[in-house]
Amino acid sequence: MANNVLVIAEQRDGVLKKAAFEMLGVASELAAALGGTAQAALLGHGLTGLPETLAQYGATTVYVADDEGLDRYSAEGYTDTLADLVGKAEPAIVLVGATAMGKDLGPRLAARLGVGLASDCTALEIEDGRLLATRPIFAGKALAKVKLNADPQMATVRPNVLAAPEPDAGATATVEPVAALTDNVRATVVDIVGAGEGEIDVAEAEIIVSGGRGVGGPEGFAPVSSLAKTLGAAVGASRAAVDAGWIEHSHQVGQTGKTVTPNLYVACGISGAIQHLAGMKTSKVIVAVNKDPEAPIFNVANYGIVGDLFEVVPLLEKELQALLAE
Numbered sequence: 233m234a235n236n237v238l239v240i241a242e243q244r245d246g247v248l249k250k251a252a253f254e255m256l257g258v259a260s261e262l263a264a265a266l267g268g269t270a271q272a273a274l275l276g277h278g279l280t281g282l283p284e285t286l287a288q289y290g291a292t293t294v295y296v297a298d299d300e301g302l303d304r305y306s307a308e309g310y311t312d313t314l315a316d317l318v319g320k321a322e323p324a325i326v327l328v329g330a331t332a333m334g335k336d337l338g339p340r341l342a343a344r345l346g347v348g349l350a351s352d353c354t355a356l357e358i359e360d361g362r363l364l365a366t367r368p369i370f371a372g373k374a375l376a377k378v379k380l381n382a383d384p385q386m387a388t389v390r391p392n393v394l395a396a397p398e399p400d401a402g403a404t405a406t407v408e409p410v411a412a413l414t415d416n417v418r419a420t421v422v423d424i425v426g427a428g429e430g431e432i433d434v435a436e437a438e439i440i441v442s443g444g445r446g447v448g449g450p451e452g453f454a455p456v457s458s459l460a461k462t463l464g465a466a467v468g469a470s471r472a473a474v475d476a477g478w479i480e481h482s483h484q485v486g487q488t489g490k491t492v493t494p495n496l497y498v499a500c501g502i503s504g505a506i507q508h509l510a511g512m513k514t515s516k517v518i519v520a521v522n523k524d525p526e527a528p529i530f531n532v533a534n535y536g537i538v539g540d541l542f543e544v545v546p547l548l549e550k551e552l553q554a555l556l557a558e
């Protein structure tokens with residue numbers, strides 16, 4: 233077994249996901265502690281230029297399976313191809329992003345390899361030559377430190393938590409073509425319908441402005457959406473707002489919605505139930521607007537504004553517009 237750390241680099245339509253760069257940063261640190269190197273696996277079709285980008289973020293070897301059959305994510309095609317590659321490359325650690333794709337692929341690949349998996353990790357380090365992974369449990373109330381006994385040690389990594397390294401424009405990698413195994417594909421993705429035009433997905437956003445039951449109805453999302461537009465942010469929502477039919481489920485943040493880690497999370501009219509916090513507690517800066525000073529959201533907020541969101545949010549937007557115009 234080699235001491236290398238393999239990152240499964242996710243791309244969609246020829247664009248690499250930021251999670252790949254973040255994982256390469258930590259992969260380089262882990263590999264250095266093990267005496268190995270960071271590597272990347274890249275699957276898809278028409279991947280020109282992407283291995284070079286991965287090299288700039290720290291991959292010394294990029295394994296590339298470029299095949300029409302891998303153009304869109306397929307559970308079987310990706311698992312078969314990666315299981316074969318991992319068997320041959322024998323990395324010590326395999327990292328997968330805890331993205332929609334990674335949450336499907338990671339456990340499948342681990343099961344295929346017959347190894348354990350630490351899922352949705354927020355920190356990774358080496359202790360006594362083994363991976364020590366930190367993962368939030370009980371809706372973020374506690375942090376578990378996990379060690380895996382089998383090899384390779386596998387983890388999925390929560391996006392937007394670890395910092396991506398500065399790219400090194402001069403860095404190069406060995407590019408190794410690998411076989412795409414697509415004979416066993418029984419289900420194919422025929423279409424991907426994106427969020428509404430111009431909408432930013434909460435799972436990928438750097439800034440999120442969310443509305444809860446406090447917005448009072450679908451039209452109550454107007455000031456929330458307007459502030460989001462000013463900030464170039466995604467619109468999020470609590471389950472109460474989604475269940476009431478005021479906004480689509482794709483916007484829901486929380487235990488049964490999406491897990492997000494934006495740089496800024498603005499919660500408007502959201503009480504801060506544990507199931508909501510589970511999805512956004514690791515946001516870097518949290519701002520809460522709520523008319524109840526006792527609302528639990530203020531316990532996790534860096535900045536809290538007690539007031540009616542229909543007064544506060546437009547005022548906030550006006551001030552931010554003035555600041556942004558400077």
Ligand SMILES: Cc1cc2nc3c(=O)[nH]c(=O)nc-3n(C[C@H](O)[C@H](O)[C@H](O)COP(=O)(O)OP(=O)(O)OC[C@H]3O[C@@H](n4cnc5c(N)ncnc54)[C@H](O)[C@@H]3O)c2cc1C
Binds near residue numbers: 471501
């Ligand atoms: C298994 C399970 C899974 C769940 N998954 C999720 C999940 O993924 N995501 C999620 O969000 N919830 C989830 N929930 C639901 C969760 O328990 C809460 O019910 C929900 O988060 C409450 O949403 P809310 O904060 O918008 O509503 P409420 O708790 O009703 O809070 C509304 C808040 O708005 C404030 N408010 C009212 N009017 C105004 C105003 N004009 N200006 C300012 N503030 C105002 C109120 O003071 C109050 O704090 C789950 C629950 C279960 C049991």
